[in-house]
Amino acid sequence: MIRCLAVAVVACALGGPAAAHKLVVFASTDCEMVLVEAKFSNGNAAQQGEVRVLDGQNTVLTTLALETGGTAQIALDKVDHSEGLVIEVDTGGHDNYWILTPEDIARNCGS
Amino acid sequence: MRVAFVSLGVALTAGAAVAEERPRIVAVNYPLAFMAEALVGEAAEVVFPVPDGVDPSFWRPSIADISMMQSSDLILLSGAGFAAWIDRVSLPRSRLVDTSSDYFDRFIATGTITHSHGDGGEHSHEGTATYTWLDPELAMAQATAVAAAITARDLAPAADVGAALADLTAQLQALDEEAESALADAGETVFIATHPRYQYLARAYDLTVLSLEWEAGAMPNAAELSALEAMVADQGADVLIWEATPPDAALEAVASLGLASVTFPPLAMPPQSGGFAEAFAASVSALAEAVPDGSTN
Numbered sequence: 001m002i003r004c005l006a007v008a009v010v011a012c013a014l015g016g017p018a019a020a021h022k023l024v025v026f027a028s029t030d031c032e033m034v035l036v037e038a039k040f041s042n043g044n045a046a047q048q049g050e051v052r053v054l055d056g057q058n059t060v061l062t063t064l065a066l067e068t069g070g071t072a073q074i075a076l077d078k079v080d081h082s083e084g085l086v087i088e089v090d091t092g093g094h095d096n097y098w099i100l101t102p103e104d105i106a107r108n109c110g111s
Numbered sequence: 112m113r114v115a116f117v118s119l120g121v122a123l124t125a126g127a128a129v130a131e132e133r134p135r136i137v138a139v140n141y142p143l144a145f146m147a148e149a150l151v152g153e154a155a156e157v158v159f160p161v162p163d164g165v166d167p168s169f170w171r172p173s174i175a176d177i178s179m180m181q182s183s184d185l186i187l188l189s190g191a192g193f194a195a196w197i198d199r200v201s202l203p204r205s206r207l208v209d210t211s212s213d214y215f216d217r218f219i220a221t222g223t224i225t226h227s228h229g230d231g232g233e234h235s236h237e238g239t240a241t242y243t244w245l246d247p248e249l250a251m252a253q254a255t256a257v258a259a260a261i262t263a264r265d266l267a268p269a270a271d272v273g274a275a276l277a278d279l280t281a282q283l284q285a286l287d288e289e290a291e292s293a294l295a296d297a298g299e300t301v302f303i304a305t306h307p308r309y310q311y312l313a314r315a316y317d318l319t320v321l322s323l324e325w326e327a328g329a330m331p332n333a334a335e336l337s338a339l340e341a342m343v344a345d346q347g348a349d350v351l352i353w354e355a356t357p358p359d360a361a362l363e364a365v366a367s368l369g370l371a372s373v374t375f376p377p378l379a380m381p382p383q384s385g386g387f388a389e390a391f392a393a394s395v396s397a398l399a400e401a402v403p404d405g406s407t408n
Contacts, residue, residue, distance in 0.1 A: 025199070056174045084174035097171070099200045101178040 023094035027087040029076060031109035034100065036072040038089040045070030049091035056083025066091075081105055134184040134266040139194040140167045140379045142244040143187045143210060145387040146254045147261070150275045154267035158183070159381075166327070167379050168241070172196055184266055187257060191218050193241040193379075206264075210256040214249055219310045240310035242377050247287035247391075249311060254279050282388055289392060290316055293399035300402045301348040303339065303370070305331075308354055308377040321346060328355030336364055343368050350401045371401040 022041040027034055034053075038046040049066040053074055061079045066072050066089065079085065084101045134155040138144035144159035151157065160176050161167040172180075177200045180186055186202055188194065190211025197207075211218075219240040244250040258276040262269045294316040302309075307322035321342065325331050331339070342348065351370045354377050362372050375394040376382050382390035 058173075084178065086174060097199055099172065099174055099177050101174055101181060101201075103178060103181050104201050 023089065023091060023096045025087060025089045025096040025098045027085075027098040027100055029100060029105050029108050031105075032076055034074040034076060034085065034087065036066075036074070036087050036089065036098075038066055038070040038072075038091070038096075040094070046089065046091050046094075049089050052088040052090070053079055054086040054088065055080060058086070061085075076105070134264075135179075135182075136185045136187065136261070136266065137180050137183045138187045139197070140189050140244075141381045142250065142378055142387055143189060143253070143257065144381075146250075146257045146279065147187060149279045150254070150258050150261055150272050151267040152271065152275065154271065155184070155261070161380065163380075165380070167194060170194070170196065172200070177202075185260055185264055187260065189241070189243065189253075190215075191239045191241045191243055193243075208256065208260040210253045210260070211243060211249075213256060214243075214252050217249065218243075219314065221307065221310065240307070242308050242379065243311050245309060245377060245391075246311035246315040247283045247290065248315065251280050251283045251287075254283065286388055286391055286395075287315075290395045293395050294318065294402075297399065297402045300350060301346050302350045302352055302398075303342060303346075303348045304352040304354070306354050309352060309375070320352070321348065328353070328357050330358050330361045331364070336368075339365070339370075340368050343370060349403050350398070352398070371403075373397045373401045 023046060024039050024041055026037045029035070036051055038049060038051075040046065046066055047068075047070070049070075051064050051066060051072045051074075053061045053063070055061055062074065064072055064074070072089075074087075081100075082102065084099065084105065086097055086099050088097045089095060133153075135158060136147050136151065136155050137158045137160060138147055140161075141159060144157050147155075147157045158179070160172065160179065161170045180200075180202055184206060186207050188197060188207060188209045188211075190209045221238065221240050244253060254276060258272050261267055262272050298317050298319075300319070302313075302318060302320045304320050304322045305325040306327060307324070309318075309320045309322075312318065313320040323335070323339065323342075325335055339351075348370060351365050351372050353372060353374045356374045365372050373394070375398060376390060378387060378390060384390075385393070
């Protein structure tokens with residue numbers, strides 16, 4: 001039925017090892033702190049990187065550095081989280097984000 | 112007069128209440144929104160949250176978008192890795208439905224490329240081709256999954272959904288038959304696509320489609336045109352498929368290489384005119400007309 005299928009991908013120079021290691025960012029909150037975790041898709045923790053915390057208008061509220069183990073913590077009372085938070089992590093070569101809605105935050109505050 | 116005004120106010124209030132009571136269905140791309148709307152009619156609100164002109168493959172939702180989804184009754188995912196943002200948010204699992212779950216075994220594996228589009232951030236074409244709906248058979252399976260998700264959650268009367276699914280399936284079946292006929296003699300033609308979007312279309316209709324990595328609808332630079340020229344010389348390609356209409360200068364540059372140009376919107380976002388079926392049929396017709404030696408029928 002299939003006589004011929006040839007799907008060639010050009011510009012392979014853009015591929016390679018870097019493409020195999022996407023950054024995965026996850027953020028959770030316990031009502032007091034936001035815990036950020038940044039790992040590569042191969043399971044290795046990001047060793048360094050900048051964490052940017054943005055509000056619902058995409059305004060940067062604060063920045064901080066990733067700690068050992070690819071984590072960071074942000075005290076909720078230090079940022080205006082009423083419209084939720086976007087957590088961006090940039091390791092220089094890779095970046096990604098996690099979105100915390102107001103409902104995500106409230107859910108973990110037992111409200 | 113006052114009575115009429117009050118009555119109108121009551122009517123508007125009642126209307127608003129009815130509107131608010133309608134279930135909300137979120138679709139991550141246009142084909143799913145098209146299917147959901149066809150299946151539920153007015154019984155539910157169907158939301159395609161991606162702004163006009165933004166490719167949902169690269170869309171980054173806002174916090175408000177995710178809040179809206181978290182309070183929705185059903186979130187339709189396309190599967191095959193489409194819409195990577197769903198891995199960057201918390202969504203209620205009980206309301207998430209992967210509409211490709213019945214055809215995992217028909218996914219097409221792809222190569223791996225990581226690159227950026229403007230401000231859209233780095234992304235990868237890796238693992239699996241995502242534009243499954245360009246094979247109408249898979250679109251039919253997806254429509255069936257959407258209908259099942261709607262009726263399982265009682266978001267619209269089951270009998271109405273069933274009837275609408277029959278109509279939708281017939282429409283997609285007709286599209287498939289038309290494409291099969293129109294492209295029957297295109298098997299010897301080598302197509303080049305400006306972006307890797309058409310894997311499922313190629314498989315469905317036995318087409319040879321090579322792919323570039325050009326920006327949608329943009330003027331290719333000298334290096335890109337040079338690479339295209341080399342590809343044409345190497346592969347003997349006849350037709351270039353654009354996912355969006357490029358500037359006239361781009362069409363002229365491609366024509367000078369001996370290639371016919373066809374714009375075939377891959378329909379992840381709404382077409383500029385008409386609906387899914389009309390746009391797909393028009394694109395297939397244009398593709399068939401571009402095949403060398405005239406009409407294929």
